[in-house]
Amino acid sequence: MTTDAGSHHASALDTPPTSAGAQLRARLLNALQTAVPGCQVLTGEENLAPYETDALPVYRQLPLMVALPDDESQVQGVLRECRRLGVPVVPRGGGTSLSGGATPMPNSLVLSLARLTRVLEVDPLARTATVQPGVRNIRISEVAAPYELYYAPDPSSQIACTIGGNVAENAGGLHCLKYGLTVHNILRVKAISMDGEVLEFGSLAPDAPGLDLLALLIGSEGMFAVVTEITVRLIPKPPVAKLVLASFDDVETAGDAVAAIIGEGIIPAGLEMMDKPAIAAVEAFVHAGYDQEAAALLLCEADGNREEVAEEVARICAVLQRHEVRDVQVSSNEAERLKWWSGRKNALPAAGRLAPDYFCMDGSIPRRAIGKLLKRIQGMEEVYGLQCLNVFHAGDGNLHPLILFDGNDADQLRRAEDFGADILERCVELGGTITGEHGVGIEKLNSMCVQFTPAERETFLAIKRAFDPAGLLNADKGIPTHARCAEYGHMHVSGGRLPFPDIERF
């Protein structure tokens, strides 16, 4: 057991080190001795620092300690001891959450699943793989590749993010339009409740009996139970894929073309859109070969057998021609297809080159409203005095505005947050939602107040209590308290926004 329970320097948002905190830490360290080997419990600021944030680094908080269990029974042991001592627990996968889902709470234990990395079974006949939560997303496709199978959901972070985190956030990706989100590709999950009970949801059968808690658990942001085993659906690799690259003189026309493609009954494997500032940022970074004069760009992929792909590409091109497309090209080989994709896939690092910080927002709108919203966002850039690049999972109506700012400038941070909240509220106004695939986490708690009625939020809170009556498991994420929403309604009028939720237990 690491006995360095020493100095615990406060970071910007940390609670001050109190003797009560030190006492709690000592008691917890002692309690964990039987649950986890000593070297797998981290304390001390230098060890804890890598865990103080996730991929939304504007929120930082040192945890009380970090536990790195090796297996399910150690996870169970850690949860039982934390439950007994009333210590909040924050589960953590690859730490790639973009909404603060893995940001520690004050005086919490971070439960890292990083050591649960075993692939337990690949069954090519049933076309399933059973893995531990710490297995990286891309790894599943790697172990399935010898059977010409793969795992479909492909978040941009797929090299680093874990399947456990994907389950917690119901992660999406470039190909989710055709192949579904995480929730559509998971068959069964084993998880441990805050009380240390083993729960199993879903099954290898197509329909689970009783309540569909599998779908409820997927996307519950680690608030209900800690996942320890996951059975995913594998699908055959399509033999052929072709990418259509189209440019437009106007964002609204491009948005209409997206709605028309789907309206034709075509379900492309991917249907992505970028606006002019995003194209410029990406071209300067990866030289993908995009038309830099265009106001908007569409990437539309067809996959399947040769005949299917040829027919679908022809139909896509016909729709584009009817929508004043400026230029349209079809990938002639695999290298070209991958080069065109590389631009879209590198939009986030490209944005990172333009400013010290950016928010990657994540809202959804009906496809027909895409053009309208983009015009609104252009207006907001002036209001908030900040630049915004737009990349879209357009086929899903899922937008990712990238708001550029400097986090060291408190005023810029505030304006960036207000800009983001403003976009999400316009999404709700247009009949959409405040999150497409990144989850609510800390970032969008206030927007949940706008999205849902008090009765709906009370239902959410009641279900949270059903799983975790003591309110210890990632409890300040995902669902705002009624008090918070009342306060937000009040603050919102004056344009203010809480940078970090007050600790309000259920």
Place this chain on the structure above:
Amino acid sequence: MTTDAGSHHASALDTPPTSAGAQLRARLLNALQTAVPGCQVLTGEENLAPYETDALPVYRQLPLMVALPDDESQVQGVLRECRRLGVPVVPRGGGTSLSGGATPMPNSLVLSLARLTRVLEVDPLARTATVQPGVRNIRISEVAAPYELYYAPDPSSQIACTIGGNVAENAGGLHCLKYGLTVHNILRVKAISMDGEVLEFGSLAPDAPGLDLLALLIGSEGMFAVVTEITVRLIPKPPVAKLVLASFDDVETAGDAVAAIIGEGIIPAGLEMMDKPAIAAVEAFVHAGYDQEAAALLLCEADGNREEVAEEVARICAVLQRHEVRDVQVSSNEAERLKWWSGRKNALPAAGRLAPDYFCMDGSIPRRAIGKLLKRIQGMEEVYGLQCLNVFHAGDGNLHPLILFDGNDADQLRRAEDFGADILERCVELGGTITGEHGVGIEKLNSMCVQFTPAERETFLAIKRAFDPAGLLNADKGIPTHARCAEYGHMHVSGGRLPFPDIERF
């Protein structure tokens, strides 16, 4: 208001008419005067009789009264008054439930959604339809037909069952292997809680923010809220469909062929199996042209464009040839395709001709276990002294054993129930589940004790309390109480089984 609150004759399983019951009825009738027009409240045995059972007629119970609201605000009014007076409510769609989901509870109000039959919108561009819950399943495809779209899930009862009931039970159908269950084809649901609160779940965006209560609501058997508006996904009609009809000398070989087809990466539009007794029953009834010498029959459909269908049929036939198929035919025209399907679709009425009653069981198993389970069921026929026909959604591993018996013979009824429970427990043993698509209802409450651990069942009960703290909404369905499971464990040893649940509130 119908003032006939008169004689309330007890049926076999009814509670005796008490003065307390009569008082409650009078008070409720009075309270409902402002909520629903009088002619839409039914009392008196002759009016209530059609509601005493659903399509599982072994369980019968007269309700206290039936309300037939016209719109959402009337539904809200009825629920509020029942909540205030503590009257249990049983929502009812088309009454085609096969697990007792719509069977009244003693002294309950049946809330029929039969008058909420409006199609609110068909949006061919977004490929959605928004309808009220009393709209029949087939009606949605009828109103979508002018746009060459349809609603995919097709339970055998699709002419009679309602979309509200489909949502409550997460209904499946012959084509769910490729096109998904109800849960995969619903985008948004509006519902009223037992407290009369309007709740809206899901959205037209691909991912809903916050908790995935849409999937939780779908299949919750009317225990959480009463659905008043549903937005379904519509899909384009495939231009071509061909049906492969294959016969086998052995059920295990047929089961292996099913697993091999799926293992090849083929996802047929339908993949159905029937055993010899089912073939005989069906042929005598509809003369579908099946091979009566065969031990098992497979129906395997390919749909899509012409090239896809030709390629898929060739691959299916190749797999069948490798699995000792006895005879294989491909439909040469639409009339032949529909004739072959008519046999499978009429399996239930065909069984109804052979005995006064039958249980249509509904379990799921991994596909590779199909042959093994069929052999076990053959053995059970002797143990219980009853005949069983087997029809399967084989591609899903979803079996529908039809156990024939005479419900007027108490011993036969008991043996049929034990036979059914035995099959379901073998399903669990083989890694499957106790329900594929018919729900738990009353019928499978005891089997839930076998399927789930006490911790899992406690989670279910806690979620039920989160939606309906007073335990009034279809409260004795779906989830067994701990007391019931304890008793079942005890009774089960001695082979007994409770024919109807004791009224145990949460």
